[in-house]
Amino acid sequence: MDGPVVEVSHLRKTYGDKVAVDDVSFSVRPGEIFGILGPNGAGKTTAVETIAGMRRADGGTTRVLGHDTQRDPGAVRDRLGIQLQEATLHDRITVGEAVRLFAAFYPRPADPDDLLALLDLTEHADKQFRNLSGGQKQRLSIALALVGNPEVAILDELTTGLDPQARRSTWDLVDRVRATGVTILLVTHFMDEAERLCDRLVVIDAGRVVAEGTPRGLIDGLQADRTVVVRFAEGTAAPARAVLDRLTETHPDVHGVAPGSDGEVAVTGSRRVLFAVMPALAEADLVPDDIRTVTRTLEDVFLAVTGRTYAEQDDEDEPALATEGDRS
Numbered sequence: 468m469d470g471p472v473v474e475v476s477h478l479r480k481t482y483g484d485k486v487a488v489d490d491v492s493f494s495v496r497p498g499e500i501f502g503i504l505g506p507n508g509a510g511k512t513t514a515v516e517t518i519a520g521m522r523r524a525d526g527g528t529t530r531v532l533g534h535d536t537q538r539d540p541g542a543v544r545d546r547l548g549i550q551l552q553e554a555t556l557h558d559r560i561t562v563g564e565a566v567r568l569f570a571a572f573y574p575r576p577a578d579p580d581d582l583l584a585l586l587d588l589t590e591h592a593d594k595q596f597r598n599l600s601g602g603q604k605q606r607l608s609i610a611l612a613l614v615g616n617p618e619v620a621i622l623d624e625l626t627t628g629l630d631p632q633a634r635r636s637t638w639d640l641v642d643r644v645r646a647t648g649v650t651i652l653l654v655t656h657f658m659d660e661a662e663r664l665c666d667r668l669v670v671i672d673a674g675r676v677v678a679e680g681t682p683r684g685l686i687d688g689l690q691a692d693r694t695v696v697v698r699f700a701e702g703t704a705a706p707a708r709a710v711l712d713r714l715t716e717t718h719p720d721v722h723g724v725a726p727g728s729d730g731e732v733a734v735t736g737s738r739r740v741l742f743a744v745m746p747a748l749a750e751a752d753l754v755p756d757d758i759r760t761v762t763r764t765l766e767d768v769f770l771a772v773t774g775r776t777y778a779e780q781d782d783e784d785e786p787a788l789a790t791e792g793d794r795s
């Protein structure tokens with residue numbers, strides 16, 4: 468397929484007076500991992516459920532593989548896999564049974580054994596759902612989204628509640644799935660996940676797209692100041708601070724200097740700030756013990772476009788503690 472795999476144009480969805488999705492447009496190319504990133508309640512799940520034809524839009528169009536999913540959701544049923552938040556199965560069904568059961572619903576299902584191998588579930592095939600760890604449940608839910616051999620898969624908050632190691636292995640799996648040729652629409656409220664996995668993404672906030680691009684492009688496009696942190700041994704910290712302080716008055720690329728802990732000094736300024744810092748220190752023969760530039764992330768992009776920090780609204784969803792099974 469040459470055109471976009473998913474095409475969303477001016478999508479609007481309300482629940483009574485509540486506008487959950489407001490004029491959202493984007494398109495997803497074949498083979499991409501495309502992200503919908505935003506804080507809890509931003510409208511991400513509503514958007515993907517509407518795109519999948521599970522909800523009626525109040526305005527705009529949603530097309531998947533060329534089909535209008537509002538008018539004819541059935542047209543893509545066998546070609547679109549969807550993994551939704553909090554999928555639950557019967558307690559006693561085993562992993563292998565669940566995959567075979569779901570496979571029976573599709574005309575051209577994936578081979579259950581291949582799928583279990585792809586998602587590192589082969590050794591857990593006989594385990595009952597109730598005995599699976601959080602990570603294993605998530606892997607099973609991805610397997611079930613892929614069991615119909617879809618061309619497009621929607622993955623919604625697939626690492627919420629997982630410990631860091633299980634999250635990283637889930638990310639590797641998503642890469643693996645993409646390598647099989649599946650186009651992926653990935654819903655997440657985790658900035659690091661979006662940065663790690665997505666080729667392109669939209670950032671949505673309160674139902675609206677506030678930024679769109681590649682993670683790198685969005686970060687590099689930030690106009691905000693850069694920061695260089697230099698650390699000095701005791702004895703050189705004070706004279707170094709004085710040299711750097713002077714730069715705020717004499718050098719146009721240096722905008723601010725702030726002391727940190729343990730002999731650190733943070734210098735902010737334009738993208739050329741490093742070129743100001745190093746010659747000044749060299750001139751005074753003050754050799755830092757360490758020097759680093761502060762890495763900018765999608766969190767800085769969110770702050771720049773919304774004026775709010777992302778962490779403020781994200782506390783309630785810290786990954787849960789590791790369970791035994793997650794480490795297996």
Ligand SMILES: Nc1ncnc2c1ncn2[C@@H]1O[C@H](COP(=O)(O)OP(=O)(O)OP(=O)(O)O)[C@@H](O)[C@H]1O
Nearest residue numbers: 482485487505506507508509510511512513514656
């Ligand atoms: N069935 C519903 N009826 C009424 N309001 C709803 C319904 N579903 C979602 N909402 C509201 O619509 C807004 C968007 O919700 P949605 O679940 O799409 O957001 P989200 O970005 O996916 O967040 P989360 O990850 O927390 O689910 C929220 O304010 C939510 O409370």
